[in-house]
Amino acid sequence: MLCVIACLVGLVSASAARAAQPRVAVGEAARLARGTVITGTVAPAHRMRVTLGLASPDPLALKAFAQAVTTPDSPRYGRFLTVGQFAHHFGAGEAALTRVRRALRADGLTVAKTYANHLSIAASGTAATIERA
Numbered sequence: 001m002l003c004v005i006a007c008l009v010g011l012v013s014a015s016a017a018r019a020a021q022p023r024v025a026v027g028e029a030a031r032l033a034r035g036t037v038i039t040g041t042v043a044p045a046h047r048m049r050v051t052l053g054l055a056s057p058d059p060l061a062l063k064a065f066a067q068a069v070t071t072p073d074s075p076r077y078g079r080f081l082t083v084g085q086f087a088h089h090f091g092a093g094e095a096a097l098t099r100v101r102r103a104l105r106a107d108g109l110t111v112a113k114t115y116a117n118h119l120s121i122a123a124s125g126t127a128a129t130i131e132r133a
Contacts, residue, residue, distance in 0.1 A: 044128035049112070052121045054092045054100065062090045083116045091118025107133035 030053075032038075042048070056062045068076035081089065092100075100121055101111045109125040125133070 042127040044126060044131075046127045047124060048127055048130055049122060049124045050109075050130055052100065052104075052123065054096070054119050054121065056090045056119060057092060057096070058090060065090070087116060087118040093118075097121070104133065109133055 068074045104123045108129045109123040112122040
């Protein structure tokens with residue numbers, strides 16, 4: 001089962017008990033598609049994979065780029081970037097990626113992969129661990 005969770009990168013205050021551990025702000029979970037039916041809960045011990053979507057540090061530039069490369073009248077039309085170029089211009093920086101990975105590990109999750117676009121990180125854990133995280 002693959003869950004997608006939107007994650008906004010940034011430090012937040014940790015509780016006194018966990019003040020020494022790095023924290024990141026979490027945004028809203030992805031919305032369920034129209035017609036989705038929730039049939040019950042997942043057993044706490046059930047292993048799951050999640051993919052966290054990270055916010056671009058420059059969402060307005062990303063939006064402008066996406067519009068420019070897909071608009072036929074634009075001089076940038078069809079001039080796409082490689083994944084590495086995209087990550088450099090629009091992906092989260094190494095410091096932000098490191099904070100998110102540390103926070104996931106601190107919450108008991110296993111970080112499986114940081115995607116080359118620097119906007120997604122895959123992790124896994126039990127349903128109970130994911131819920132607590």
